[in-house]
Amino acid sequence: xxxxxxxxxxxVISSLISHEPKHFESKELMRFxxxxxVLVIIPLxxxxxxxHGYFRAIADxxxxxxxxxxxxxxxxxxxLQIINLESAFLIHFTANHHLFPVKTADAVxxxxxxxxxxxxxxxxxxxxxxxxDNTKTITPEEFLAQ
Amino acid sequence: MYIAKNTVxxxxxxxxxxxxxxxxxxSNRPVMVFSRSQPKVVMISxxxxxxxxxxxxxxxxxxxEPSGIDFLINTPEKYLIKTKGxxxxxxxxxxxx
Numbered sequence: 634x635x636x637x638x639x640x641x642x643x644x645v646i647s648s649l650i651s652h653e654p655k656h657f658e659s660k661e662l663m664r665f666x667x668x669x670x671v672l673v674i675i676p677l678x679x680x681x682x683x684x685h686g687y688f689r690a691i692a693d694x695x696x697x698x699x700x701x702x703x704x705x706x707x708x709x710x711x712x713l714q715i716i717n718l719e720s721a722f723l724i725h726f727t728a729n730h731h732l733f734p735v736k737t738a739d740a741v742x743x744x745x746x747x748x749x750x751x752x753x754x755x756x757x758x759x760x761x762x763x764x765x766d767n768t769k770t771i772t773p774e775e776f777l778a779q
Numbered sequence: 780m781y782i783a784k785n786t787v788x789x790x791x792x793x794x795x796x797x798x799x800x801x802x803x804x805x806s807n808r809p810v811m812v813f814s815r816s817q818p819k820v821v822m823i824s825x826x827x828x829x830x831x832x833x834x835x836x837x838x839x840x841x842x843x844e845p846s847g848i849d850f851l852i853n854t855p856e857k858y859l860i861k862t863k864g865x866x867x868x869x870x871x872x873x874x875x876x
Binding site for chain 2: 645649655663682689709712739756757758
């Protein structure tokens with residue numbers, strides 16, 4: 634069975650910032666995902682965060698548009714499953730958000746991980762702490778060490 | 780509209796054959812058809828094919844930039860954020876807080 638993970642925006646953004654402390658580890662994770670054909674699950678909201686965060690950092694609309702195209706290509710090529718925020722997801726969210734005492738955007742990512750039974754991979758230690766044992770939440774380094 | 784970054788899923792091709800063929804003809808670019816996440820065939824317009832037969836293969840406008848996850852693995856320099864001291868978690872936290 635294909636291995637699957639939910640990727641947090643912090644990991645994607647980290648791979649795009651050359652001086653970021655975890656830049657090379659994030660790239661390493663991307664290489665692993667490709668080599669081992671790992672299915673990446675990302676809620677639509679995370680894509681919006683990456684595009685918006687990237688644009689805030691680079692202030693270039695064409696470059697931000699390229700990030701959007703990257704996600705679409707990744708999805709077309711079969712390695713990325715995008716979770717639309719519609720009524721089916723709302724049912725999951727309504728049933729499970731109480732497990733995650735975090736802000737709404739964090740809860741969307743955490744519930745995605747919980748609903749799809751896929752570990753959430755993030756650089757955000759606060760998010761890892763707050764998710765507790767309710768869904769498996771790990772850093773890219775921990776995922777690669779498995 | 781069914782072709783993203785010069786690639787199309789075979790399922791989309793099956794459902795929207797006429798539209799995809801129109802896009803290939805109008806864009807004059809090679810388009811890879813993916814089946815089960817693997818590239819299977821490449822489609823080109825008839826005019827491009829004729830030009831290739833005449834030895835002018837350079838008429839194919841190929842986009843050499845990496846796509847999909849390859850873009851994140853080998854990000855072209857011009858798309859990298861080079862701001863020093865920028866932390867990905869802090870950047871995302873600012874958006875969420």
